[in-house]
Amino acid sequence: MLETKLGSLRLANPVLSASGTYGSGWEGRTFSDLSRVGGLVSKTVTLRPRHGNPPPRIWETASGMLNSIGLENKGVEWFLADTLPKMRTLGPKLIINIGGETLAEFVQLAELFCSAGIDALEVNLSCPNVQEGKLLFSTDPRMTERTVAAVKRVANVPVFAKLSPNVTDITPIARAAEQGGADGITAINTLIGMAVDWRKQKPVLSRGIGGLSGPAIKPVALRMVHEVAKCVRIPIIGVGGARTAEDVLEFLCAGASAVEIGTASFVDPAVFVGIVDDLERLLTEVGSSVGAMSRSMLRNLPQPPPMHGRQAELPR
Numbered sequence: 001m002l003e004t005k006l007g008s009l010r011l012a013n014p015v016l017s018a019s020g021t022y023g024s025g026w027e028g029r030t031f032s033d034l035s036r037v038g039g040l041v042s043k044t045v046t047l048r049p050r051h052g053n054p055p056p057r058i059w060e061t062a063s064g065m066l067n068s069i070g071l072e073n074k075g076v077e078w079f080l081a082d083t084l085p086k087m088r089t090l091g092p093k094l095i096i097n098i099g100g101e102t103l104a105e106f107v108q109l110a111e112l113f114c115s116a117g118i119d120a121l122e123v124n125l126s127c128p129n130v131q132e133g134k135l136l137f138s139t140d141p142r143m144t145e146r147t148v149a150a151v152k153r154v155a156n157v158p159v160f161a162k163l164s165p166n167v168t169d170i171t172p173i174a175r176a177a178e179q180g181g182a183d184g185i186t187a188i189n190t191l192i193g194m195a196v197d198w199r200k201q202k203p204v205l206s207r208g209i210g211g212l213s214g215p216a217i218k219p220v221a222l223r224m225v226h227e228v229a230k231c232v233r234i235p236i237i238g239v240g241g242a243r244t245a246e247d248v249l250e251f252l253c254a255g256a257s258a259v260e261i262g263t264a265s266f267v268d269p270a271v272f273v274g275i276v277d278d279l280e281r282l283l284t285e286v287g288s289s290v291g292a293m294s295r296s297m298l299r300n301l302p303q304p305p306p307m308h309g310r311q312a313e314l315p316r
């Protein structure tokens, strides 16, 4: 009833952790039985260690939070030696999120992780490309397609392209990821925002701006998941503001096949297992399944009316 598929990756249920919000999962192992979660997504791993941005880099907002962590992590060497073996003991499928400053770095990371043995890769395309004036990979369809294609060439596991919502239209980027061979799309990363300290008359966060996450962004994420679902055939992992099983069901209806939970785990680190239980209860109540709910709004879309008369003769 809860099973779902992301390309060739089978998950026992559609509930995943979101990158960067739950560490590697290891830190949360005492709060609940993580083997009952569909999958764990790692924080973005980069080739070299990164210190991240100076504090303050987290700020609570009215219905969410702003962060500008700056991809702090100890680098791939540390992750492979220390973190991955710990993650393997937790039980769920492991999706490793990678971030590069160049296309070559993405490829190198993908090669390293694929030879280490993981279940899937999530490519964080909200990284600045240092060879292209620090333009984010996912703001440009060409860079998105090339990066996904390059990672796919070396990957022996499904590759999910994680997209930024900070674009005018996400659909050409999603299509580019599909064109590049992505096995799925993760939507969305955080929305750029700002908090202001009026007494100091300056921004609260050290970098001035940060990424907004949490309940505030759920309607935006649902809209983008739906838009992407209408333009690609590959599965979608929805993310943005989900906290409850009902939120997960909304994402499934809008077009997702699985849902990542991020900011909600700051409030309740055992949130994932509660959602899995509630999902089972709600679906039993209505006699449905994750498979039947997933993309259901797309199946219900009104068909275009039949064309009559002169209109029907217009060249297509």
Ligand SMILES: Cc1cc2nc3c(=O)[nH]c(=O)nc-3n(C[C@H](O)[C@H](O)[C@H](O)COP(=O)(O)O)c2cc1C
Pocket (backbone or CB within 6 Å): 018, 019, 020, 021, 043, 044, 065, 067, 069, 071, 097, 124, 162, 188, 189, 190, 212, 213, 214, 215, 217, 239, 240, 241, 242, 260, 261, 262, 263, 264
């Ligand atoms: C503190 C924090 C750190 C994050 N770090 C990453 C990261 O390293 N890589 C990434 O792809 N997304 C990262 N994200 C984005 C989340 O994975 C997710 O896309 C976003 O927070 C929206 O989901 P949510 O509202 O459920 O948190 C981070 C989000 C937060 C709040």
